[in-house]
Amino acid sequence: MRPLVVLGDALLDVDVEGSATRLCPEAPVPVVDVEGEWVRPGGAGLAAMLLATRTTPDVVLVTALGADTTGRRLASLLARDVEVLRLPLDGETPRKTRVRASGQSLTRLDTGRGRAAEAPLPARVRHAVDGAGAVLVSDYGRGVTAHPELRRLLTELTTHVPVVWDPHPLGPPPVPGATLVTPNEREALAVAEGCxxxxxxxEAVRRGWGCRATAVTLGAEGAVLATPDSAEPIPVPVPDGAFLGAQQLDTCGAGDRFASAAVAALAEGADVTDAVVTAVDTASRFVAAGGASALSVHYADRRDGPEGTHFPGRSAFEFGEHVRRRGDRLVATGGCFDLLHAGHVSLLKQARALGDALVVCVNSDESVRRLKGPGRPVVPAADRARLLAELSCVDSVVVFEESTPSAVLERLRPDVWVKGGDYADDELPEAEVVRRHGGEVVLVPTLDGYSTTRLLQEALRRPRATVHDGRGWAPGTIGSKEAR
Structure with a gap:
């Protein structure tokens, strides 16, 4: 089954939980004694997480995240279950904080007014959307769904792939031809002026937006479905088995659960009516079971570190998968790196600057011998890898046996593959592998005069070397104990 793609605006939902037993003396407002802070993905992030944990593990989220603390925390939460393809964000990552006492919300604080930046669409995003088995558009009015190239891709997809669109008053209208649009009652009445x-x-929304079907969600009353095949809109009530009678139900996330259940049903071959019936039932049970708050984790329980990126002792492939799921940009480069020199360091620093994490692919000893001759390498692979791993610009290292890194790149799937400018693009057999997985090949300038071969030739031309004999600098023979 092809992956389900969720596209839209993600945010961080925070519940500050406590108890309130007294009023503030300065004003008649409750004083909340905070007992804990609970966090979870919100918006499109919640919709993706619901699909990944309740429906299918193969979920890709396309969203815009900032490089701030909120964005890093949100990316870390999502990385457990969802592959995140990250778009740039202008401004701070949105965060919604509810202050609650004894299960009752007292107030909500909204921070972070960031919007998706107007930037070219990364190749990996285009590749993911083109290969989607179904798409859920979760619009929260932060600009992702307004991206012109994304809208063009979605319009093309509607001809052969289920597209469910959960709209927002501050966002653009759905693309024409969407399979199902899911406004709530207030949103539908605002669009259908005069109704x-x-x-x-x-029905007015369906015709006005040019979508195939519209399901207006009505909370505890279920939904109303309009399709071109029915003379009248169809009421879809909440089933008797879904308990919604309690007074203090937390309905946060109900719309996301409705839309995610609908797209999952459509992806499995259900028709629109059956998908909406399933969505009403699923969303009702979701609310009765505690809603989105049941998916929250206590912030003190997070163990990912400040940015959740270090994976000591794990393979480069595990590290790369973690970086991708965070939505960060994975860069890779490769080579023999025999006798590490300033030219190597310059290449590695330039490569690291092109993304959020750098994996170095190192030729094994046998691979180096095939490429450079029987006298190489000078430094064994284990030592070369250890030296590279000690550099601050290198996040992980993998040693490969083949003459080219094509096989290792097939598994690593970097966003960017970097080589020195002394190569030409058509000389890189691994370039096809990188591009097939949605990555790009970048050639960066090299430092003139630096190469391991040249350093060895220089050393061989000098029969004697200057060494320190404990009293001062004196001549010593290369290869002697003193010169080692």
């Missing part, structure tokens, strides 16, 4: 009846509004 008072929800059923009329559902």
């Amino acid at each position: 008072v009846d929800v059923a009329d509004a559902a």
Whole structure:
């Protein structure tokens, strides 16, 4: 099955939980004694997480995240279950904080007004959207769904792939031809000006937006479905088995659960009516079971470190998978790196500057011998890898046996593959592998005069070397104990 792609605006939801037993003396407001802070992905992040944990593990989220603390925390939360393809964000990552006492929300604080930046769409995003088995668009009015290239891709997908669109008043209208659009009652009535009846509004929205079907969600009343095949909109009530009678149900995330259940059903071959029936039932049970708050984790329980990126002792492939799931940009480069020199360091620093993490692919000893001759390498692979791993610009190292890194790149799938500018693009057999997985090949300038072969030739031309004999500098023979 092809992956389900969720596209839209992610945010961080925070619940500050406590108890309130007294009023503030300065104003008639409750004083909350904080007992803990609970966090979870919100918006498109919640929709993706619901799909990944309740429906299918193969979920890709396309969203815009900032490089701030909120963005890093959100990316770390998502990385457990979802592959995140990250778009740039102008401004701070949105965060919504609810202050709650004894299960009752007292106030909500919204911070972070960042919006998706107007930037070219990364190749990996285009590749993921083109290969989607179904798409859920989760719009929270932060600009992702307004990206012109994304809208063009989605318009093309509607002809052969289920596209469910959960709209937002501050976002653009869905693309024409969307399989199912899921506004709530207030949103539908606002779009269908002049309509008072929800059923009329559902049909007006369907016609106005040019979508195949509209399901207007009505909370505890279920939904109303408008399709071109029915003379009248179809009411879809909450099933008797879904308990919604309690007074203090937390409905946070109900719309995301409805839309995610609908797209999952459509992806499995259900028709629109059956998908909406399933979505009403699933969302009702989700709310009755505690809603989105049931997916929260206590912030003190996180063990990922400040940015959640270090994986000591794990393979480069595990590290690369973690970087991708965080939505960060994975860069890789490769070579023999025999006798590490300033030219190597310059290449590695330039490579690291092109993304968020750098994996170095190192030729094994046998691979170096095939490429450079029987006298090489000078430094064994284990030592070369250890030296590279000690550099601050290198995040992980992998040694490969083949003459080219094509096989290792097939598993690593970097966003960027970097080589020195002394290569030409058509000389890199691994370039096809990189591009097939949505990555790009970048050639960076090299430092003139630096190469291991040249250093060895220089050394061989000098029969004697200057060494320190404990009293001062004196001549010593290369290869002697003193010169080692």
